[in-house]
Amino acid sequence: MEPDDIEIGRPLQVGERIQPVAGDIRIMIDSDQDHEVILIARDEERTEIVDAGPDAPYSVERYDHGCEVTIRPSRMIGDLRYVLGAYSSNGTPNILATISDPRVHLALPRSDSAAVSIYEFYEKQDWRIKADGGRYAGGLQAMLSS
Amino acid sequence: MKKNEQRLLDTHGDARITVGVGWHKKRSDGPSHDLDTSVLLLSADGQCHEMQDLCCYKPGHRTVHGGAVIHYGDETQGAKTGDDERIDINLDRIPDHVTRLLVVVSIHHANARQQNFGQVNGAYVRILAHDGREIASCDLSEEASAFTAIEFCEISRKHEGWAFAPIEKGSSQGLAGVISQYGFNPR
Numbered sequence: 001m002e003p004d005d006i007e008i009g010r011p012l013q014v015g016e017r018i019q020p021v022a023g024d025i026r027i028m029i030d031s032d033q034d035h036e037v038i039l040i041a042r043d044e045e046r047t048e049i050v051d052a053g054p055d056a057p058y059s060v061e062r063y064d065h066g067c068e069v070t071i072r073p074s075r076m077i078g079d080l081r082y083v084l085g086a087y088s089s090n091g092t093p094n095i096l097a098t099i100s101d102p103r104v105h106l107a108l109p110r111s112d113s114a115a116v117s118i119y120e121f122y123e124k125q126d127w128r129i130k131a132d133g134g135r136y137a138g139g140l141q142a143m144l145s146s
Numbered sequence: 147m148k149k150n151e152q153r154l155l156d157t158h159g160d161a162r163i164t165v166g167v168g169w170h171k172k173r174s175d176g177p178s179h180d181l182d183t184s185v186l187l188l189s190a191d192g193q194c195h196e197m198q199d200l201c202c203y204k205p206g207h208r209t210v211h212g213g214a215v216i217h218y219g220d221e222t223q224g225a226k227t228g229d230d231e232r233i234d235i236n237l238d239r240i241p242d243h244v245t246r247l248l249v250v251v252s253i254h255h256a257n258a259r260q261q262n263f264g265q266v267n268g269a270y271v272r273i274l275a276h277d278g279r280e281i282a283s284c285d286l287s288e289e290a291s292a293f294t295a296i297e298f299c300e301i302s303r304k305h306e307g308w309a310f311a312p313i314e315k316g317s318s319q320g321l322a323g324v325i326s327q328y329g330f331n332p333r
Contacts, residue, residue: 013262014260014262014265015261015263015264015265015291015292016264016292017264017287017291117174128288130264131264134174134175135174136174137175143174
C-alpha cells in the first residue's frame with residue numbers, strides 16, 4: 001500500500017498531543033519492511049509487555065506491509081502510560097502510523113535504532129495520545145528497561 | 147486563573163517566592179532534554195536595561211541585583227528528584243526601576259536538536275510562596291507541547307504589593323527569541 005492511496009490526514013510533530021474521539025482508537029501502520037508491533041504499559045516502577053487480544057487493551061490485525069492496531073482505552077488502567085512501539089533485529093523501517101479519528105499521521109523514517117516508540121496513550125481527564133518517536137539503539141530490551 | 151488575569155500575591159508578610167522547574171530524564175536515544183529557567187526584570191517601558199535585568203543559568207546572570215533574584219544552577223538532564231532548576235526571588239529587594247518580572251522556561255538548543263516541550267516527559271513550572279504554598283503551576287508537556295520556550299507568568303508591582311498573572315505565551319524561537327523582545331541581544 002502506498003501512502004498516496006489512503007487519506008492520512010494532518011502530519012503530527014513528534015511531541016504533539018491530541019485527544020482521540022471517545023471509544024476505541026484505530027491505527028493503520030504501514031511499512032516497507034518486516035517489524036513487530038508491541039504495546040508496553042509502564043509506570044514509575046515497572047514496565048510490562050501487554051498481551052494482545054479481542055478483549056485486551058489492544059489487538060493487531062496483520063496484512064502485507066503493515067497492520068491495523070485497535071487500542072481500547074476502556075480496557076486500560078488510568079494510572080499507567082501505554083507505549084505502542086515497533087522493533088526489528090536490524091533497525092526500524094520507514095513507518096507511517098495513521099490514526100483514524102481524528103485523521104492524523106506520524107511518519108517515522110528508517111533508523112539504525114532497533115526499536116521505536118510510535119504513540120503513547122495516557123489518561124489526563126480524558127485519554128490522550130502523544131506522538132512519541134523515541135528511538136532505542138538497544139532495541140526492545142532498551143525500550144523495556146527505560 | 148485565566149490567562150492575563152491579575153491577582154494580588156498573598157505573601158503572608160514574607161515576599162520571598164520560588165520558581166521551580168522539573169522534568170523527567172529522557173529515556174530514549176539522542177540528546178537529553180535540557181530545560182532552562184529564566185527571569186526577566188522589566189522597567190516601565192517593558193524592556194530590560196542592564197545585564198542584571200536577566201537572571202538565568204549563564205555565568206554572570208545567576209545572582210542579580212545583590213541577590214534579589216538567584217538562580218541555583220543549571221540542570222541539563224532532568225535527573226534530580228523534585229524541582230530540577232530553581233530561582234529564588236525576594237520581591238522586597240527588587241530595585242525600584244523594575245515594574246514587572248517575567249518568568250520564562252525554555253529548551254536549550256531546542257531547534258538544533260529538533261525538540262519541543264511535548265517531547266519532554268513530566269515537564270512543569272511552578273511558583274511557590276516562601277512557606278511552600280503553590281501559587282501557580284503549568285504542565286509544560288501538555289500546555290506548551292509545540293513550543294521551545296514559554297513566557298509562563300508575570301509578577302508586577304502594584305500600589306498594594308505585587309500581583310501575579312499567568313501568561314502562558316509559547317514561542318518556537320527558544321530563550322534567544324524571547325529575551326530579544328525585551329532588549330537583550332543573545333550571544
